[in-house]
Amino acid sequence: MKKMLSMLALSALCFAGCQNELETVSGAGSGEERMVRIALEAPEAMALTRAGGAGYTNSAKGGVTNVDRTQYDLRYKLAVYDAEGQTVVVEPMTQTVKGVGTNATTFDVALVEGQEYKFVAWADFVTAGSTDDLHYNTTNLAAISCKDAADKQLNDESRDAYFVTKNLTVNAAQGVSLTLRRPFAKVRVVASDVKMAGADMPDNFKITYYGCQRFTSLNAITGVATGSKLSDEESTAYTAKLASTTEKDYTEDYDAKDGFRTLTVDYLLAETDEQTKIHFKWEALKGTNSVYTYDCTTDIPIQRNFLTTIFGNMLTGKTGVAVSVVCDEIFECEFKDMESEAVFEATKPEFDGNVVNIRTAGELVWLQQNAITAGSDNDAGCMNEHFNLKKGAVGENGYTFKLMNNIDLKGTKWEPIRWLTSKDYRGMCVFDGQGHTIKNFECGAKSEKVTKGLFSSTNLSIKNLTVENVIILNAFDGQGALVGYFTGETIENCTVKNVHIRMSESATAPAYNYTGVGGMVGSVGSYVSGVRTSMKNCKAENVDIRSSYAVGGLVGQCDYVNIELENCSVTNATLWITSLDERHHNKVGSIVGYIADNSLTLKNCTASDITYRVGTQATEGAPYIIEGGEEGNQEYGPTHALYGYSDATATVEGDEP
Numbered sequence: 001m002k003k004m005l006s007m008l009a010l011s012a013l014c015f016a017g018c019q020n021e022l023e024t025v026s027g028a029g030s031g032e033e034r035m036v037r038i039a040l041e042a043p044e045a046m047a048l049t050r051a052g053g054a055g056y057t058n059s060a061k062g063g064v065t066n067v068d069r070t071q072y073d074l075r076y077k078l079a080v081y082d083a084e085g086q087t088v089v090v091e092p093m094t095q096t097v098k099g100v101g102t103n104a105t106t107f108d109v110a111l112v113e114g115q116e117y118k119f120v121a122w123a124d125f126v127t128a129g130s131t132d133d134l135h136y137n138t139t140n141l142a143a144i145s146c147k148d149a150a151d152k153q154l155n156d157e158s159r160d161a162y163f164v165t166k167n168l169t170v171n172a173a174q175g176v177s178l179t180l181r182r183p184f185a186k187v188r189v190v191a192s193d194v195k196m197a198g199a200d201m202p203d204n205f206k207i208t209y210y211g212c213q214r215f216t217s218l219n220a221i222t223g224v225a226t227g228s229k230l231s232d233e234e235s236t237a238y239t240a241k242l243a244s245t246t247e248k249d250y251t252e253d254y255d256a257k258d259g260f261r262t263l264t265v266d267y268l269l270a271e272t273d274e275q276t277k278i279h280f281k282w283e284a285l286k287g288t289n290s291v292y293t294y295d296c297t298t299d300i301p302i303q304r305n306f307l308t309t310i311f312g313n314m315l316t317g318k319t320g321v322a323v324s325v326v327c328d329e330i331f332e333c334e335f336k337d338m339e340s341e342a343v344f345e346a347t348k349p350e351f352d353g354n355v356v357n358i359r360t361a362g363e364l365v366w367l368q369q370n371a372i373t374a375g376s377d378n379d380a381g382c383m384n385e386h387f388n389l390k391k392g393a394v395g396e397n398g399y400t401f402k403l404m405n406n407i408d409l410k411g412t413k414w415e416p417i418r419w420l421t422s423k424d425y426r427g428m429c430v431f432d433g434q435g436h437t438i439k440n441f442e443c444g445a446k447s448e449k450v451t452k453g454l455f456s457s458t459n460l461s462i463k464n465l466t467v468e469n470v471i472i473l474n475a476f477d478g479q480g481a482l483v484g485y486f487t488g489e490t491i492e493n494c495t496v497k498n499v500h501i502r503m504s505e506s507a508t509a510p511a512y513n514y515t516g517v518g519g520m521v522g523s524v525g526s527y528v529s530g531v532r533t534s535m536k537n538c539k540a541e542n543v544d545i546r547s548s549y550a551v552g553g554l555v556g557q558c559d560y561v562n563i564e565l566e567n568c569s570v571t572n573a574t575l576w577i578t579s580l581d582e583r584h585h586n587k588v589g590s591i592v593g594y595i596a597d598n599s600l601t602l603k604n605c606t607a608s609d610i611t612y613r614v615g616t617q618a619t620e621g622a623p624y625i626i627e628g629g630e631e632g633n634q635e636y637g638p639t640h641a642l643y644g645y646s647d648a649t650a651t652v653e654g655d656e657p
Helices: 007-018 195-200 362-372
Strands: 033-041 072-082 088-097 104-110 116-127 145-148 161-169 178-180 186-190 204-209 213-219 222-230 237-241 263-269 278-286 289-302 307-310 324-327 350-352 356-360 400-401 409-413 429-441 456-458 461-474 483-486 490-492 493-502 523-526 531-534 539-547 555-558 561-566 571-576 590-596 600-604 606-614 626-629 645-647 647-651
Touching: 033 116, 088 104, 088 237, 104 539, 116 178, 116 606, 161 178, 186 289, 263 523, 278 600, 289 307, 289 400, 362 409, 400 647, 555 561, 590 600, 600 645, 645 647
Parallel strands: 033 178, 186 307, 356 400, 400 429, 409 429, 429 461, 456 483, 461 490, 461 493, 483 523, 490 531, 493 539, 523 555, 531 561, 539 571, 555 590, 561 600, 571 606, 590 645, 600 647
Antiparallel strands: 033 104, 072 088, 072 116, 116 161, 145 213, 186 263, 204 237, 204 278, 213 222, 278 289, 307 324, 350 356, 606 626
8 A cells, every 4th residue: 555655744743642652662673763654544445436426336335335425534543552452552543534536544653663563443434524423432442332323224334434453563664554344244135026016115124133143342452342142032123214215225236237126234243253143034114014024034144344145035025036145255355346347448648759658548558459569679579650669769768658647447357468579678668657556457357378467478667556456367377466477677666456366267278387376476587597687665465366376475486587576565465376286385475476496585575464275175184274474384385484485596684574
């Protein structure tokens, strides 16, 4: 989560009154106070937040997608505690994010360099222009509770909220970046028989929970929810009215289909990680007259940050579509569900000599269609009607592509940019994101044997770019959100977030070919052995990969290069290799999966919240799961906390993770 440092001194003055005197824990930290930027972001980064009640809404999403941001602001609260969470070091501070376009904010606080703290953050929706509690009492972060009455809780997307609690050791240069997650399960009831209901379309609903655990308070410091077991005679009825019996409340997902409609949604405080069960009676009414009642006597699964959907003939009870219950992880990995499949018409960007300014999605598509894609001086591989790298041409000193704006590709089925020239032109051309973001695209739904990412194969140098919300399917050899196969000189100051990569489910290629898969770069290689490549200040966050082997949170595989990674990090990654072959079952790593030859140097690189899986569900005793980013058990999993396995020279410099 990139955040530009600015006005630190002013921020320090603003927050000085909220901060207790710092105490250095004995034996920890340098004892020096430094300003630390803490970046917070709510989930559903892909959401198209709406204004004025118009546009995209989806009952399968949460408040970030559905709340009218002209009516509500997103409020953040941040507090910092000692590592045990017992003593407050920084009293709760508040910031609000107004309007559409971002769901992130930053706080600047003075903390002791090298010391471990517990960071606790909460975010919820408040009335626009206010910072006062709306739905939740947050006076005490250790006991957050709902303020709403029973007739104010259903069908209100502004009740969605988010939190995070995490222990981190302060590194002022890197700052702290945290993504919040909701402590709730979302439960929705969707009717497939709206047309059959006809004149009996209800206008209000009742939900009565019984015989299950109901949580009423959240300790945001520990993440633990508390509550009580409801008896079978629980009588509290939660009620809601429909704004209209004819106009749907949502526009997408089930509601995009004729005859289907989301009727109720509820946010339920849930257990820490485990799935629990609820029972409830759901009643549809027209005025005071009951239209239909559905008693959920069977166990309905709910889970924190998951969505439970109860779907079927909820208004008539007639046969046709059976009532089904689905609990999925749409909230756990929002990036898995692209919101549209946009198509952009190619538009030629502005050329300023050898500088190409890219401002729109259409101009990015134009580059994809017109890039140099061959690699020999003896053919046209270094030139076409738009670009000419040959001696005497405008681009003889290389081309620089400058991203002038953030670009939202809105779920487009992306064909990767392939800018690949001969080795003599390696690194001559640069793609400069200038601090901007390209987000929301999917690669490979139909193609298999192609390197995939924003770029497929390229020897461009890439810098100052964030790539966010990427799905890569049918992953073969060389897959990464930024680049599938990189043969350039440098990647600097780049970040990838919310990356979901899956190997092909077909059997058209041997399983051992599904290799070289990384959150940022699939494979780093070169034309000849011994070439030097560097990656500096690169980050991967929220990465979810499953492939055969040679899988890394940042880079999948390195071969024929001497590669140096400096100040790079991976946070929150699940890295799953399916190969149990003794040659491959340890080729998975938090930063780099596999170093095939030449050398790898890691300087001041870190990894946190890493889970490795080795093997398949069908293999007896597998998958082997190694959590916490640790080395494996000598038989399965990585040989080092930062890389998986090396057939070459691997050197780690700086503090070990």
